[in-house]
Amino acid sequence: MPESKTRKAADEKRKLKRAQNLVEERQVKQRRTIMPGQRAWVPPLFITVGLLGVAWLVVYYITSSAGSTVAVPLMSSLGQWNILIAMGLIAAAFSLATLWK
Numbered sequence: 001m002p003e004s005k006t007r008k009a010a011d012e013k014r015k016l017k018r019a020q021n022l023v024e025e026r027q028v029k030q031r032r033t034i035m036p037g038q039r040a041w042v043p044p045l046f047i048t049v050g051l052l053g054v055a056w057l058v059v060y061y062i063t064s065s066a067g068s069t070v071a072v073p074l075m076s077s078l079g080q081w082n083i084l085i086a087m088g089l090i091a092a093a094f095s096l097a098t099l100w101k
Contacts, residue, residue: 042100046093054087060086 060082063070075082 038091039099039101042096046096046100049089049096050093051091056082057086060087 059072060075061070063075078085
């Protein structure tokens with residue numbers, strides 16, 4: 001049985017409406033991901049600062065246990081302050097983690 005012209009027109013309108021809704025949803029998703037309020041920079045910075053603090057602590061302990069054979073110029077002049085610097089970097093990393101949404 002042939003379809004009526006009104007049914008074909010209604011189907012075409014539905015298809016157009018679906019396509020328009022799909023386009024609008026995509027635009028809304030793009031706006032959500034590009035919004036300046038997003039904090040996508042937090043995880044990489046959190047990981048970087050944390051690893052820098054751990055690396056600072058490890059390098060200090062290795063160079064201090066090796067004695068005068070291996071000396072990092074800045075670290076050897078700071079002495080025990082290296083521990084405070086490393087712990088400060090690790091604490092800064094954890095405080096950055098609180099900014100992550």
